Amino acid sequence: MMLDLFDTPVLPGLAERPDIIDRSEEQMLIRRIDESDLKPFRFQGWTGKRFTTSFGWCYDFEAGKPMEAPPIPDWLEPFRDRAAHFVGLAPDLLIQALLIRYDPGAGIGWHRDRPVYEHIIGISLGEPATMRFRQRRGEGFARASMPLEPRAGYHMSGGARYDWEHSIAEMEMPRWSITFRSMANAYAR
Ligand SMILES: O=C(O)CCC(=O)C(=O)O
Numbered sequence: 001m002m003l004d005l006f007d008t009p010v011l012p013g014l015a016e017r018p019d020i021i022d023r024s025e026e027q028m029l030i031r032r033i034d035e036s037d038l039k040p041f042r043f044q045g046w047t048g049k050r051f052t053t054s055f056g057w058c059y060d061f062e063a064g065k066p067m068e069a070p071p072i073p074d075w076l077e078p079f080r081d082r083a084a085h086f087v088g089l090a091p092d093l094l095i096q097a098l099l100i101r102y103d104p105g106a107g108i109g110w111h112r113d114r115p116v117y118e119h120i121i122g123i124s125l126g127e128p129a130t131m132r133f134r135q136r137r138g139e140g141f142a143r144a145s146m147p148l149e150p151r152a153g154y155h156m157s158g159g160a161r162y163d164w165e166h167s168i169a170e171m172e173m174p175r176w177s178i179t180f181r182s183m184a185n186a187y188a189r
């Protein structure tokens, strides 16, 4: 599959919004993320070079279920509003905010986001990265990729979110991201 740099989505359900934040907001958000109570991502005894914290809800990978987390802080609210506006959702539907710092050598392996969530809206900070997508086709994989420019927002829903896995390769430079998610209908209270 070809990398599509222009308006046509790379995959159905993928959209990007360049410069959803400006440079001073980016610097402020990076500082806020670094000041947050980040914990190394842990899964089955394995500890990564990816540091995370969640607000609203968090997914406990050890327990395999979502759990309530501290409320979304005031400094993050305007960005939740912007993320919601970008995709045409009411802001209070974005019940989770995930902050991530990827230290040098960190990436995120192939996965689909947990089914408890539906819409996924990310804001990319710091360094350009590439979101890779793959879908099993017989013995191999169909592949696609989406550039993640710093300060851009991206929306993952539909086919790209449910029918493809995504990952980000290990990078030499640090990168930060903020991800907002809505709850899937089936799980909404
Ligand atoms: O860092 C990002 O932009 C993506 C993170 C991601 O895929 C996830 O946390 O599920």
Ligand SMILES: [Fe+2]
Pocket (backbone or CB within 6 Å): 111, 112, 113, 166
């Ligand atoms: Fe993900």
